[in-house]
Amino acid sequence: MRWIIFIAIYILIDMYAFQAVRTVTNNKWLYALYGLSSLLVLFLFVYALNSGEARTNPALMYNFGFFIAFFVPKLLIIVFMFGEDIVRLFVGLFSKIGGNESGFYIPSRRKFISGIALGIAAIPFAGLLYGMIQGKYNYKVLKYALEFDDLPEAFDGYTVTQISDVHSGSFDNKEKIAYGIDLINQQKSDIIVFTGDLVNNVASEMHKWKELFGSLHAKDGVYSVLGNHDYGDYVSWNSEAEKAKNLSALKKLQKEMGWRLLLNENQTLERNGQTIKLLGVENWGAGGFKKAGDLNKACEGCEVSDFKILLSHDPSHWQEQVKSHDKNIHLTLSGHTHGMQFGIEIPGWIKWSPVKYRYENWAGIYEEFGRYINVNRGFGYLGYPGRVGIWPEVTVITLKKKRINA
Incomplete structure (x- = not known):
């Protein structure tokens, strides 16, 4: 009917x-x-x-x-x-x-x-x-410099390259994907982070792309978190055991690529005896999305005074929990929205997509209470096999120590 x-x-x-x-x-x-x-x-x-x-x-x-x-x-x-x-x-x-x-x-x-x-x-x-x-492979490198009063001196100029929402099950052009991977490596950042949705539904989608994404490299390594699509929640499985096996395969695959998957935990990054904390949570999303993320658990062992970068797939997590968290999380890196893969962006003039009516933070840098979030527009695509106006993104963020002018 x-x-x-x-x-x-x-x-x-x-x-x-x-x-x-x-x-x-x-x-x-x-x-x-x-x-x-x-x-x-x-x-x-x-x-x-x-x-x-x-x-x-x-x-x-x-x-x-x-x-x-x-x-x-x-x-x-x-x-x-x-x-x-x-x-x-x-x-x-x-x-x-x-x-x-x-x-x-x-x-x-x-x-x-x-x-x-x-x-x-x-x-x-x-x-x-x-x-x-053409649009779905029209990769753009977007660069930002963010200043912080309490950034450790040794990390002044530290660079973070972020990608998100690969959705490897949608890819159909190995040459174009190889170009995108090379573009990421060309940034020569101190660290590369991936903020979730490696696949559309199942781990096997990533098999033919494993070698390419395994070639990503940075001085401090490649770190990742899970997105809502990575759990296999949008597939009918024969059993819960089969579904769990798929998730285990996806985790194993990331390890084989040389990625460090953060599951409600943190990692210490060190420079010249000074440190910052990199936190990663499982997916946590408002409005019916999976809430496996545990921010308090990810913060275990962190002091309020530590400089912290959080990887969290869904930007609604920042609005609901992160920006007001008492552990003072300086910078959150998210994805999820894709910028809806459709919109109009003219830097300095207009930034619009229908997804703005669903997500308060949907693309680019936002700041509240001195705390920042970057919402990456995504490396891949899902559903509509293209992008119009909202291009696939590689984000490069440079951390800067704020200087007091004499």
């Missing part, structure tokens, strides 16, 4: 949007092309969802991507068409009230309005296709 309702709504929207095409042209071949493409996109979308592999099969993710690329522009078209139909209806009503001899008369659609609607709809259509072809 749900499929019947969904398909009926889809067809109604499609037919309404088609009126714009009819108004602009009489070309029957274009009519046929419109109809065939609509039916094909719908079929591929329904097939992908029914297959049960849409989260793990990159090819099936394109079915979803093409559906979005075709459907979103049609929603824009019907906004214009509906607005024009309201005007046409009022014109007809006024003509009737005004005593028009021909009675109630609705004027025909204007080619000009339909042309504008189609022209504007072409923008997201082209953008969404570009996002699938």
